[in-house]
Amino acid sequence: MRILKELVAEKDSTDLGKELHAFVVKLYPICRSITGDGLRRTLRMIQDRIPLEVTQVPTGTSVFDWTVPREWNIRDAYIKDAHGKRVVDFQESNLHVLHYSMPVHATMSLSELKPHLFTLPEHPGWIPYRTSYYKENWGFCLPDHQMLALKDGEYEVCIDSSLEDGHLTYGECYFSGRSTDEVLISCHVCHPSLANDNLSGLTVATALAELLSRMDLRYSYRFLFIPGTIGAITWLARNRETLGRVQHGLVLTGIGDNGGFHYKKSRRGNADIDRAVEHVLRHQGEPSEILEFSPYGYDERQYCSPGFNLPVGCLMRSVWGTYPEYHTSADNLTFVQPSQLAGSLQVCAAIVDVLEGNRRYRNLNPYCEPQLGKRNLYRSTGGESISTEINARLWVLNLSDGEHSLLEIAERAGLPFAAISDAADLLRENGLLAPVADRKTGAAPEGSSQPNPTKVPQRKQVAALD
């Protein structure tokens, strides 16, 4: 089974990109926050595509050093001038309000209003995205040129919001594989009309989950659709006992813009996920960069906190905070490109292929090279240079001593993982290789007659051999 092959065979990149972008378009208008109806509506729309278990955690619940906040909902917000005209209107953009604003309805002078106005002077036409989750405040965000045009006088200010006891909501999609060991894919779903920062990640994660739902999988997969920071902290607090199952993890975010890929390594720095992503990015043909772990960023901060130190990295295109559109109204539907979304899903599929296919084998014929020609596994005419396929077979045979994983072989050979994995499949079919039991769990290798006894029942019949 090859997930990327399946994806490419299913539809061409252009159609895939259009489909992914259409989902971003659908989600874009919703006013999401770390709690509230917009977040729940977003989860319902994801639930229309994949099986999602939705959890509601009450306000006031202690989660490690944090407390689940009150729930925020907003119906309307505006600033009206002396003629009753809305000069700032939440109905035009949900970015116009400071998110988590307290309700307010008052008339005030421009000088009283100004401390509550947020603009971006360096980009005077854009609305900044600002929040005040943990400090009571209210405010409006608007283009700088719009603020400068406000004349002295009285303004009617209204934020029709509520900040009340309620719930923090998150969604979880789980597929059981042959092993209870898990791959964790996490994305935040708490930003309002921002396309790259939140919608690109959740769209690619949803599509990846849809794709994996049809596959026979080695690992179990858990997709988290959570509000940033407090959502990850809440999920970790509620799942502390089973975190040992997480063998590999990825935070997906900001993967729809025109930039090249960036991968921020896990805190461990040399986890399998770090090596798998580095390998895939090196071979996928677009520019890419590997970043060392740092304790600031997205929810990898929580997964990689020292008490957990989970092997979770973060896959992005442009890095948050480094592009001017970040956290502004310019992170819109044109900032996110269909082709980039499709490319990101393909890279995610290739990463999963490495995780799924990376294993150790033993060469069953280790005394000199086996004669490949008599098995039709070598070129027919001597003297020609060998193809990538044959080169991959020789590397797999030589390094399959039970110690080297296929990923290590691919790295050493300088060949893409898929070429090495295909070679291993072929050599195995020809009786030249045998899989070695997983070192960590001692579980019988795939294809042997002893399935992992602890595994969760499968939705699909497990194939005897890939």
Ligand SMILES: [Zn+2]
């Ligand atoms: Zn953000």
